[in-house]
Amino acid sequence: MKIGVLALQGDFDRHAKALARCGVSRSEEIQAVEVRKPAELADVDGLIIPGGESTTLLKLMEAWGFVPALEKFHAEGRPIFGTCAGLILLARDVDNPRQFSLDFIDVGVERNAYGRQRESFEARGSASLEGRPTPVEMVFIRAPRIRRVGAGVETLAHHADEPVLARQGSVLVATFHPELTDDPTIHEYFCAMVARAAARRGAAA
Numbered sequence: 001m002k003i004g005v006l007a008l009q010g011d012f013d014r015h016a017k018a019l020a021r022c023g024v025s026r027s028e029e030i031q032a033v034e035v036r037k038p039a040e041l042a043d044v045d046g047l048i049i050p051g052g053e054s055t056t057l058l059k060l061m062e063a064w065g066f067v068p069a070l071e072k073f074h075a076e077g078r079p080i081f082g083t084c085a086g087l088i089l090l091a092r093d094v095d096n097p098r099q100f101s102l103d104f105i106d107v108g109v110e111r112n113a114y115g116r117q118r119e120s121f122e123a124r125g126s127a128s129l130e131g132r133p134t135p136v137e138m139v140f141i142r143a144p145r146i147r148r149v150g151a152g153v154e155t156l157a158h159h160a161d162e163p164v165l166a167r168q169g170s171v172l173v174a175t176f177h178p179e180l181t182d183d184p185t186i187h188e189y190f191c192a193m194v195a196r197a198a199a200r201r202g203a204a205a
Contacts, residue, residue: 003194004044007034008060010052010085014179018187019048030191038069046079046194049086051141051177054111057085058100067102074104077201079170079193087173088144095147105171106150107163112142122181127157127165129189137183138164138176146175170197 003019005012016032033044041047047070049057061067074080082090088111090104096111120141127136136157146163149155157165157174164175165186172193178186 001029001191001195001198002031002033002044003191004033004035004041004047006047006049006057006066006086007036008064009056010050011177011179012048012050014177015048015050015083015187018179018184019191021184022187022191036064038064038066041069041073044078045198046081046190047073048190049080049082049089050179051084051086054085054088054094055099057089061089070102074102074170077170077197079172079190079197080104081172081174081190081193083174083177083179084141084143087146087175090171090173092150093148105166105168105173106153107146107166107168107173108148109144109175110147111144123159125157125159125164127185127189129156129185130192134185136165136178136185137181138178139180140176141180143175146173 005015019030019032022030035041088094088109089102091101091109092103092106093108094101123138125136125138126133149163153166153168155163155166166173172190
């Protein structure tokens with residue numbers, strides 16, 4: 001199973017290492033592939049859009065023609081996981097300031113709503129994954145806040161009564177950075193999403 005990590009900007013290397021740990025824990029081969037060109041999306045079963053600077057990511061994506069390729073990828077039902085800036089790019093609407101986003105998940109987000117770099121923090125919480133409560137570690141760095149959750153979106157985790165992990169169909173988003181911890185929980189959940197989606201595509205072929 002191949003999972004791509006968008007490697008234009010941000011902490012993509014940490015996500016690749018987290019995926020490698022998931023392969024060990026799940027006793028299966030998970031190949032993390034750095035995606036730098038739109039054509040490379042055809043070779044992966046799922047995609048992670050990492051944290052970083054959303055405006056910079058947008059400029060690079062537009063320069064390389066990623067938007068139509070990502071729209072096709074999403075339409076095919078291949079899972080996408082966006083963390084921090086990745087969440088911002090996947091959201092339906094973005095404020096502070098308003099900017100273009102892909103509208104793959106019906107949430108409204110506010111950029112940098114948790115404060116500046118020096119106000120970053122770590123927290124422990126609980127996520128509802130596969131129908132059961134699961135402890136998770138969270139690292140918030142200049143994190144966005146999810147201000148609105150659409151009717152078709154499932155909130156999987158909260159921090160201080162605010163949604164921080166959400167899913168709609170094949171799209172998973174987090175306001176925090178799971179790749180900056182040794183906790184594999186969130187990446188394992190995404191790997192399971194990718195494996196199920198790949199099996200469905202294989203059965204339909």
